[in-house]
Amino acid sequence: MDVFPDFGGVGGAAELRSIVGALLMFVLVTAVLMLIICAIVWAIASSTGNYQTATKARTGLFVAIGAAALAGAGVAWVNFLLDLGAEL
Structure with a gap:
């Protein structure tokens, strides 16, 4: 049995894929920037003794x-699930 989603059946599938790709890129760039900012703030706050800010920056780092x-x-x-669905 060959079961998988029919992306050709959806009108504008190419636009949908490009929109999803752009959103994924936006999320990854934002996460990396937040990772850098939170690491810098954590280091500065720890060195100056501001432990409340260091804790918040550490939490932000883990969230990023x-x-x-x-x-x-x-x-x-998603690719794994699509491949698995095609094999069922």
Whole structure:
């Protein structure tokens, strides 16, 4: 049985793929920028003794890492599920 989504059946599938690709790029760029900013703020706040700001920056760093990992792994996960669905 060959079961998979029919992307050709949707009007404007090429535009949809380009929009999703642009959104993914936006999420990854934002996550990387937040990763850099939070790491810098965490380092400066820790060195100056401002522990409340260091804790918030550390939380932001972990959230940025999680967002980048989820956005990057989302494409691989969807491709895996599409391949798995085609084999069922």
